[in-house]
Amino acid sequence: MYPVNLNVAGRLCLVVGGGRVALRKIRNLVEHGARVRVVAPEVVPEVQALAGGGQIELLLRGFQQGDASGAFLVFAATDQVEVQAVAAADARKYGALLNSADSPELCDFQLPAYFCRGGFQLAISTDGGSPAFSRFIRQKLEDEFGDEYEYSLCLLAIIRKKALAAGLDVGHNQKMFRKLLDDDLVDCIKSESWANLSKILYCHLPKQIDAEEIMEDFRGKCCQN
Numbered sequence: 001m002y003p004v005n006l007n008v009a010g011r012l013c014l015v016v017g018g019g020r021v022a023l024r025k026i027r028n029l030v031e032h033g034a035r036v037r038v039v040a041p042e043v044v045p046e047v048q049a050l051a052g053g054g055q056i057e058l059l060l061r062g063f064q065q066g067d068a069s070g071a072f073l074v075f076a077a078t079d080q081v082e083v084q085a086v087a088a089a090d091a092r093k094y095g096a097l098l099n100s101a102d103s104p105e106l107c108d109f110q111l112p113a114y115f116c117r118g119g120f121q122l123a124i125s126t127d128g129g130s131p132a133f134s135r136f137i138r139q140k141l142e143d144e145f146g147d148e149y150e151y152s153l154c155l156l157a158i159i160r161k162k163a164l165a166a167g168l169d170v171g172h173n174q175k176m177f178r179k180l181l182d183d184d185l186v187d188c189i190k191s192e193s194w195a196n197l198s199k200i201l202y203c204h205l206p207k208q209i210d211a212e213e214i215m216e217d218f219r220g221k222c223c224q225n
């Protein structure tokens with residue numbers, strides 16, 4: 001499976017089925033700004049509530065051929081093998097990418113287990129081999145990767161913006177970021193060692209970038225400590 005991050009914001013995603021499995025996919029899609037349409041004769045209360053709140057469109061009926069028309073992604077998540085097959089064929093017909101909840105081998109894409117720390121995201125997948133394993137590793141990593149990763153990313157993004165604006169070349173930036181990270185920027189943030197963090201910045205930022213200004217920006221925008 002080819003790893004990729006998809007922008008689903010504002011794009012039509014069709015979920016066929018409204019049970020527990022569909023609900024997980026639906027919540028995920030809503031969180032990422034997709035336009036979600038659900039087709040199912042019966043749905044769990046949480047799906048009904050999302051429809052009531054206007055967060056998704058709900059068609060309370062069985063899947064019909066042509067439903068995949070205009071969809072970017074199609075999720076076949078029913079408990080009926082025949083419906084799964086018809087939905088998959090419809091997705092193919094209309095050129096939508098297919099996720100099939102009961103057939104890993106039919107999937108154009110599979111969902112990883114994942115979590116975010118701000119813009120920082122870690123995703124785990126097993127090529128359909130063991131979703132329980134993906135979930136297990138996700139939970140383990142969630143304990144290990146705390147808010148310091150969100151703050152570190154925020155700081156690095158501030159520095160990077162300045163570096164790009166200053167027209168510093170790629171080779172320079174590559175080395176600078178490696179040094180900042182090798183010098184334990186993340187640990188400094190985790191232990192709130194601001195004096196050490198400043199030292200690292202003064203040591204590795206080029207003269208075009210004001211380390212003091214970066215620290216101020218960081219304390220103001222990323223972490224209010």
Ligand SMILES: C[C@@]1(CC(=O)O)c2cc3[nH]c(cc4nc(cc5[nH]c(cc(n2)[C@H]1CCC(=O)O)[C@@](C)(CC(=O)O)[C@@H]5CCC(=O)O)C(CC(=O)O)=C4CCC(=O)O)c(CCC(=O)O)c3CC(=O)O
Pocket residue numbers: 024025028099100101102103104107109110111112113114124125126127128129130131132133134135138
């Ligand atoms: C191929 C894939 C297609 C897809 O759905 O995208 C798929 C397929 C199937 N899942 C099944 C079962 C379970 N799925 C989970 C959980 C998750 N499943 C997810 C993804 C994927 N599942 C894709 C592969 C991803 C990968 O390779 O890792 C996660 C990661 C993401 C998400 O769904 O959001 C989410 C965890 C999120 C989290 O917690 O972070 C659990 C665990 C639990 O619920 O505790 C179980 C029970 C235990 C087990 O079986 O492992 C079955 C058998 C159904 C049956 O027995 O009838 C099939 C079909 C088959 O394998 O034939």
Ligand SMILES: NC(=O)C1=CN([C@@H]2O[C@H](COP(=O)(O)OP(=O)(O)OC[C@H]3O[C@@H](n4cnc5c(N)ncnc54)[C@H](O)[C@@H]3O)[C@@H](O)[C@H]2O)C=CC1
Pocket residue numbers: 016017018019020021022039040041042043044061062063077078079080083100101102131
């Ligand atoms: N990929 C994954 O992550 C996982 C997949 N599964 C598989 O996912 C499938 C669904 O599981 P659950 O949500 O627990 O089932 P469920 O029984 O709770 O829900 C099934 C849903 O399909 C709908 N449905 C039935 N006929 C339909 C039709 N003609 N058109 C549209 N919708 C229709 C039902 O109304 C219901 O909303 C099962 O095949 C299960 O084996 C199970 C666990 C995890």
